[in-house]
Amino acid sequence: MSEYITKDDLRQFGLVMMNDFRKIIEDSKKDQNNKLxxxxxxxxxxxxxxxxxxxxxxxxxxxxxxxxxKVLGSYYYNRVDIMNLFNEK
Incomplete structure (x- = not known):
């Protein structure tokens, strides 16, 4: 039994890929905004x-x-909280 790939199959595959790419790009933008x-x-x-x-x-x-x-006896502090302390003063 042979299966053929039609133009509609390729078109639908392209749409799915484009949606996936958009999602990846949006997620990376969110990550950059949350970097701090x-x-x-x-x-x-x-x-x-x-x-x-x-x-x-x-x-x-x-x-x-x-x-x-606290990691292995050392304390680490969130940069955003530190920046907010500057803004409060």
Whole structure:
């Protein structure tokens, strides 16, 4: 039994591919817009940026003013939260 590919099959395949490409491009644009959201800074960098002590940084962490993650004993802080601190002042 032989199957033939028609022009309509190729046209439909092309439309599906174009939709997939559009979706990939839209997703990559969203990723670029969220790039800052995904950036995390080490404690040392944050203390230098804000010109604060380790205790002051701990206070910001404890009060929930900045998000953080602890990885293998080191703290990392969200860049967007740091930038928002600058905007508040």
């Amino acid at each position: 959201t995904l950036e995390w800074l080490k404690s040392r960098v944050v203390r230098k940026l804000l010109d604060i002590s380790a205790g002051s940084l701990q206070n910001l962490r404890v009060t929930g003013k900045i998000r953080f993650k």
